[in-house]
Amino acid sequence: MSVELSGWGRYPVAATDLLQPASAQAAAAMVAGRTGAIARGNGRAYGDAAIGEETTVSLLGLGRMRAFDPATGWLTVEAGVTLAEIVAAFLPRGFFPAVVPGTQFVTVGGMIAADVHGKNHHRDGGFGDHVAALDLMLPDGTRLSCSREQNAELFHATIGGMGLTGYILAATIRLIPVETGWIRQRTLVAETVADTVRLLDAAQDATYSVAWIDGLARGAALGRSLVYLGEHATRAALGGAQVPYRFGPAAKAGPGVPFDLPALTLNRLSVAAFNEAYFRLGAAKAGPERLVGWRPYFFPLDGVADWNRIYGRNGFVQYQFVLPAARSADLLPDLLDRIAQRGSASFLAVLKRLGRGGGLLSFPFEGHTLALDMKMEPGLLAFLAECDRLVAAAGGRLYLAKDARQTRSTFEAGYPGLARFRDIRRRYGLEGRLASRLSRRIGL
Amino acid sequence: MKTVLVVGGTSDVGRAVALAYATAGWCVQLAGRDGPGLEREAADIATRTGMAVTTHRIDILDTDAFPAFADTLPALPDTVVSVVGLLGEQARAETDPVHATTVMRSNFEGPALLLGLFAERFLARGHGTLVGVSSVAGERGRASNYVYGAAKAGFTAFLSGLRNRVAKRGLHVVTVKPGFIRTRMTAGMKLPARLTAEPQAVGDAIFRAAETRPRDVIYVKPVWALVMAIIRALPETIFKRTKL
Ligand SMILES: Cc1cc2nc3c(=O)[nH]c(=O)nc-3n(C[C@H](O)[C@H](O)[C@H](O)COP(=O)(O)OP(=O)(O)OC[C@H]3O[C@@H](n4cnc5c(N)ncnc54)[C@H](O)[C@@H]3O)c2cc1C
Numbered sequence: 300m301s302v303e304l305s306g307w308g309r310y311p312v313a314a315t316d317l318l319q320p321a322s323a324q325a326a327a328a329m330v331a332g333r334t335g336a337i338a339r340g341n342g343r344a345y346g347d348a349a350i351g352e353e354t355t356v357s358l359l360g361l362g363r364m365r366a367f368d369p370a371t372g373w374l375t376v377e378a379g380v381t382l383a384e385i386v387a388a389f390l391p392r393g394f395f396p397a398v399v400p401g402t403q404f405v406t407v408g409g410m411i412a413a414d415v416h417g418k419n420h421h422r423d424g425g426f427g428d429h430v431a432a433l434d435l436m437l438p439d440g441t442r443l444s445c446s447r448e449q450n451a452e453l454f455h456a457t458i459g460g461m462g463l464t465g466y467i468l469a470a471t472i473r474l475i476p477v478e479t480g481w482i483r484q485r486t487l488v489a490e491t492v493a494d495t496v497r498l499l500d501a502a503q504d505a506t507y508s509v510a511w512i513d514g515l516a517r518g519a520a521l522g523r524s525l526v527y528l529g530e531h532a533t534r535a536a537l538g539g540a541q542v543p544y545r546f547g548p549a550a551k552a553g554p555g556v557p558f559d560l561p562a563l564t565l566n567r568l569s570v571a572a573f574n575e576a577y578f579r580l581g582a583a584k585a586g587p588e589r590l591v592g593w594r595p596y597f598f599p600l601d602g603v604a605d606w607n608r609i610y611g612r613n614g615f616v617q618y619q620f621v622l623p624a625a626r627s628a629d630l631l632p633d634l635l636d637r638i639a640q641r642g643s644a645s646f647l648a649v650l651k652r653l654g655r656g657g658g659l660l661s662f663p664f665e666g667h668t669l670a671l672d673m674k675m676e677p678g679l680l681a682f683l684a685e686c687d688r689l690v691a692a693a694g695g696r697l698y699l700a701k702d703a704r705q706t707r708s709t710f711e712a713g714y715p716g717l718a719r720f721r722d723i724r725r726r727y728g729l730e731g732r733l734a735s736r737l738s739r740r741i742g743l
Numbered sequence: 744m745k746t747v748l749v750v751g752g753t754s755d756v757g758r759a760v761a762l763a764y765a766t767a768g769w770c771v772q773l774a775g776r777d778g779p780g781l782e783r784e785a786a787d788i789a790t791r792t793g794m795a796v797t798t799h800r801i802d803i804l805d806t807d808a809f810p811a812f813a814d815t816l817p818a819l820p821d822t823v824v825s826v827v828g829l830l831g832e833q834a835r836a837e838t839d840p841v842h843a844t845t846v847m848r849s850n851f852e853g854p855a856l857l858l859g860l861f862a863e864r865f866l867a868r869g870h871g872t873l874v875g876v877s878s879v880a881g882e883r884g885r886a887s888n889y890v891y892g893a894a895k896a897g898f899t900a901f902l903s904g905l906r907n908r909v910a911k912r913g914l915h916v917v918t919v920k921p922g923f924i925r926t927r928m929t930a931g932m933k934l935p936a937r938l939t940a941e942p943q944a945v946g947d948a949i950f951r952a953a954e955t956r957p958r959d960v961i962y963v964k965p966v967w968a969l970v971m972a973i974i975r976a977l978p979e980t981i982f983k984r985t986k987l
C-alpha cells in the first residue's frame with residue numbers, strides 16, 4: 300500500500316510503501332526481498348529518518364512486553380512498545396525509565412535507533428547506555444542477539460544508527476527505582492547566554508538539568524533563560540497535597556511549564572509576548588524548590604494534542620546541534636543572535652548540557668546542545684545552511700532524529716564514526732537494502 | 744484472588760479483555776489455538792500488570808475435548824469470557840458447505856457448548872459469570888453476512904435462554920454485541936468512525952458489564968441500540984428490497 304508519510308515536523312512529505320506486520324514472524328516474511336526499506340516507530344522523528352526510500356516498515360504491531368525483573372529493573376519488550384505504556388505500567392510499581400526524551404509517544408525501537416538523550420545526559424548518558432541486549436533482524440530475515448558481549452560491533456552501530464543496521468525487534472532496557480512520580484524542581488534565572496552556560500555547567504551533579512532560552516531576546520538579554528534543575532522526590536519529600544497522589548496526579552498536573560497556549564497565532568509579536576510572560580512567570584517562581592508532577596516535568600508538550608499543526612501546512616523543522624563544551628561560550632551568542640535577528644517564530648529554545656556519547660553515530664558528545672523549532676518558510680533553508688557552516692566549523696554536529704535538510708558535507712564533517720559505520724553496513728550486506736530518505740540525502 | 748478464563752485469547756478483543764481483568768487485579772487463564780501467540784500475549788499481560796497468567800490450548804471446533812480442557816485448568820475460574828468467532832466469507836459460504844459449517848460451528852456450536860459446560864460447573868459451585876461475545880449481525884439476517892449472522896443469532900438466543908434458567912441460581916450471563924471493532928479481522932475495511940470501537944474500549948466495557956455494574960446485554964457503543972432498533976423494525980416486505 301503506497302502512502303504519503305512525513306515525520307513530526309510535517310516536512311518533508313514523501314510517498315512510500317507502508318508495511319504493518321503484527322509480529323516478528325510476519326515482519327520477517329514481509330521484508331524479505333525488499334530494498335530501500337527502513338523501520339518506523341511512532342513517527343516522532345521530526346524529519347525524514349523514518350521514511351523508507353521505497354518501503355517503510357511500521358513496527359508498532361510489535362507491541363508486547365515480555366518480562367520484568369523487579370530485583371534489577373531490567374525490562375524486556377518488543378520494539379513497538381511506547382514509552383507511555385512503560386510509564387503507565389511501571390511508575391505505579393515504583394519504576395521509571397533511566398532516560399526519557401521530551402515526549403512519551405515514542406517507541407523503544409525509535410529511542411534506541413536515535414539513542415535519545417534526556418535532561419540527565421550529562422550524568423547518566425543516553426538511552427542506549429541503558430540497553431543490555433537487543434534482538435536485531437537483518438533485511439534477509441536473520442535474527443541476531445546483540446549486546447556488549449555478543450555481536451558487539453553491530454550493537455554499538457545500532458544504538459544511534461537510525462534504523463540503518465537492521466530492524467530492532469525487542470530490547471532489554473533499564474528502569475530505575477523511584478519512590479514517587481514527583482520531581483523536586485529548582486528554577487534559576489540566567490540573564491545572559493554566558494550565565495546560562497555557566498549555570499548548566501555548574502549543575503553537573505543535578506540529576507536533571509535544562510535551560511529554556513528566550514529565542515527572541517536580543518542585546519543585553521541575549522540568551523536569557525530559566526534553568527530548571529530536578530531530582531526525583533522521595534516519599535518523605537511529599538507534602539499533604541501530594542501524598543494521596545504518590546505517583547503524580549492522574550490527569551495533567553497544574554503548575555510547571557505553562558504550555559496551554561498554542562491557540563495563539565504564530566508571529567513575532569505573539570511569540571515575543573509569550574516569551575515575556577513565560578519569563579516573568581518563571582522568574583517569579585525562582586528560588587525555593589517546588590514539586591512538579593512527572594507529566595509536566597518530562598513531557599510538557601504531550602498535553603497538547605497535534606501541536607505540530609500550529610506551524611501550518613508547510614510544517615516546520617527543528618534545528619538541533621551540539622557544540623564542543625570549549626566552543627559554546629563564543630559560538631552560542633553568535634548563533635542565538637542570528638536566530639533572534641531573523642525573528643523566526645520559535646517559542647523557546649532548549650539548551651542542555653550533554654555528556655559522553657554512546658553508539659557509533661549517536662548525537663551526543665561533551666558539550667551543549669541547542670534545539671529550536673522554525674516554521675518552514677521561504678529563506679529558512681538558506682539561513683540554516685549558513686548556521687550549519689558555523690556549527691561544522693566549530694566541530695559541532697546536527698541531530699539526525701531532528702534533521703530534515705542538512706547536506707552530506709555537514710553530516711560528514713560532524714560524525715567521525717561514519718567510516719566505521721559504513722564499513723559495518725558493507726560487511727553485513729545492508730547497503731541499498733536499508734535506506735531512508737535521510738540516509739539517501741546525507742549519503743549513508 | 745479472582746480468576747477469569749478468556750477463550751479466544753490471541754484475538755485483539757481477547758487480549759483487551761484479559762488486560763482489563765488483569766489491570767483490575769484478576770488472575771488470567773488465556774485459552775486459544777495458537778500456542779506461541781498465547782505465550783506472547785500471556786507474557787505481555789503478566790509483565791504489564793504483575794498478575795499471574797496461564798495459557799491453555801483449546802480448539803473451539805473440538806467440542807469432545809471440552810470436558811478435559813475444563814478439568815485441566817489450574818482452578819475453576821470465577822468468570823468465563825468467550826470472544827471466539829469467525830467472520831468467514833459470505834460468498835464462499837453460499838456454495839461451500841464445509842466453509843459454511845465452520846462458520847456456524849465457530850460462532851455458535853463451539854462457544855455455546857463451552858459456556859454451557861461451565862454453566863453446569865458454576866451451578867454446582869453456586870456462583871460464576873459467563874460472558875459471550877455475540878454480534879449485532881445476529882439481530883437480523885442480511886444478504887451480506889447471513890451465515891455468520893445466523894450463527895450469532897443462535898448464540899444470542901442460547902445466552903438469553905441460559906440466563907433465563909440460571910439467573911435465580913446465582914449465575915450472571917452477559918451478552919455483548921460490540922458492533923464494529925478496529926481489529927485485524929476488520930483491517931483494511933472502511934468502518935464508520937462513530938460506530939467503531941477500539942478493542943480496549945470493548946475490553947473495558949465487558950469488564951464493567953460483567954463485574955462492576957452488572958448488565959445482561961450490552962452494545963459497546965450505545966448508538967448501536969438505536970441503529971439496530973431501526974433495522975429490526977423494518978417490515979420484511981421493505982427489508983427484502985434493501986441492500987444491507
Ligand atoms: C515533542 C518531542 C520532544 C522530543 N524530545 C527529545 C529529547 O528530549 N531528546 C531526544 O533525544 N529526542 C527527542 N525527540 C525526538 C524523538 O525522541 C526521536 O525522534 C525518537 O527516535 C522517536 O521515536 P519514534 O518511535 O517515534 O521513532 P520514528 O520517528 O518512527 O523513527 C526514528 C528513527 O528510529 C528508527 N527506528 C524506529 N523504530 C525502529 C526499530 N524498531 N528498529 C530499527 N530502527 C527503528 C527509524 O528508522 C528512524 O531512523 C523529541 C521528539 C518530539 C516530537
